[in-house]
Amino acid sequence: MAFGQILVNWLLLGSLYGAVALGVSLVWGIMNIVNLAHGAFVILGAYAAFWMYTQLHIDPYISIPLTMAFLFIIGWIVQYTLINRVIRAPFLVTFLLTFGLDLLIIDLVQQIFTSDLRSVNTIYAGSGLDIGSTHIAFDRLIAAAIAIVLTAALNYFLTHTREGNAILATGMDRDAARLMGINIRNTYALTFAIGAALAGAAGAMLAELYPFNPSNGDAFKLRAFAIVILGGLGSPWGALAGGLVFGLVETVVPLIPGVGPGYDDAIAFAVLVAVLIFRPDGLLGKPFYR
């Protein structure tokens, strides 16, 4: 494959991974909640986009705001009614709770949509830009652009707005945040809801790009967690950087003669370990977010 094509494939896959990891970076990295239902939220987003495409004939990219709003509401309800109750409980309780939630959501999706492989076939699927011998598919290019916009938007929200700063502050010191008058229940709910909305956006992109079924969430969830650690907990641009590193490994490794596609995950995780040896806080992480 030509170098230009590898480069393009890498950037497009990497930014998609970044989008999947973005919500995890926020919820885990900043609020210290490990949400094992993140993969299920991505799948919910994918099916929401699929449903709107088949029933209402809205393109998954166009319907992203609706998908995000839908998951925002679900995330808010889940946090406010379930996770807020165990926010002071040991880590493992949240772990189990979100694990159960993951199973529940996936099961529900399966009941409603069956476990058949679904896909969205837009009119522009398959078309793209051709520069020399390099093909840039439109659907992937748009996904990458959305991923970058979401990353920049999240970063701006956290660093430049009152509520964003309240989220950061709550993650750094919960009691001090309460002394500032920050309602931490609402702040947690908002954070979790934004995380879910970002998962929904990633799900919509997946629906557009790949065939999917309800069990696809797991692979993304595992990668998302690894990407967030690699990029640096709590850093939106870190999620993108981590996504690009994973994307690079998964694009390049299968092309190495004698290695083949089976090893890309193993090598990706080896890269993760190697990065953490030299940069324990990840590529763009900052120590006080932990």
Add this chain to the structure above:
Amino acid sequence: MLRRGELNKTSGARHKQSELTGVKGPLDTSSSTQEKPLLELHGLSTGYGETQVLWDISLHVMHGEVVALVGANGAGKSTLLNTISGLLQSWEGTIVFAGRDITRYRAERIAKLGLVQVPQGRRLFGGLTIEENLRLGAYTNRAGSARAIAADLERVYMLLPKLCERRKQLTHSLSGGEQQMCAIARGLMARPNLLLIDELSLGLAPNIVDDLLTAIDNIHRQEKMSFLLVEQDVQIALERAHRAYVLEGGHIVLSGPATDLLKSEKIRIAYLGA
């Protein structure tokens, strides 16, 4: 220094333990002696889990008054402040602030009322800049508008110019004195009626402590603000306050005008090493 002359003139009996409840400070700076206290604790007790830490605490702070709460390490001073601030629930007793029973209020609601704490150990948001920390201090928007908050920020910077120089610096990289400065400024940004300051002097060089206290004196003189200063350094606290309470093993064992306590035999032996 806060109205030392006035203190000496008006303070009556020396070496005498004033009663806790019902006694309006003789040094009441507010216009009317009939006025209700800004903060009033009555029979408060609390603890952690099964362990009781505070027993039957009653104290009050008048409008415009500076009150010290002193006691050794582990006496329960921070526990008391956290109970007042709503971070810790009380087991018994009542807390009334500005005429409102806030005993069961949540911390965030109490901050909104203008009862603000500068916690022990500063507890700044280390990954944020000085200015971001200060803006979070104004989170409750008691100032009323973005413009008013900006004006407050300018005033705080005037008061503590060092913070202005470093407004874009992350607070985890500041020195201890600068962090305490920022923590107090963050408390001021909340536009408090009563500012609780936990261990202002802890771990700081004497000249830095002096600077900070001078800044607080200035604020006290300019604004109608009350302070409850919690200190292990009894000398510092008693020199600055109108009245003081002494906490020992979770009980208030002594209270009265600060000048009286400063001269009391018991205090001199137990806390001032003389």
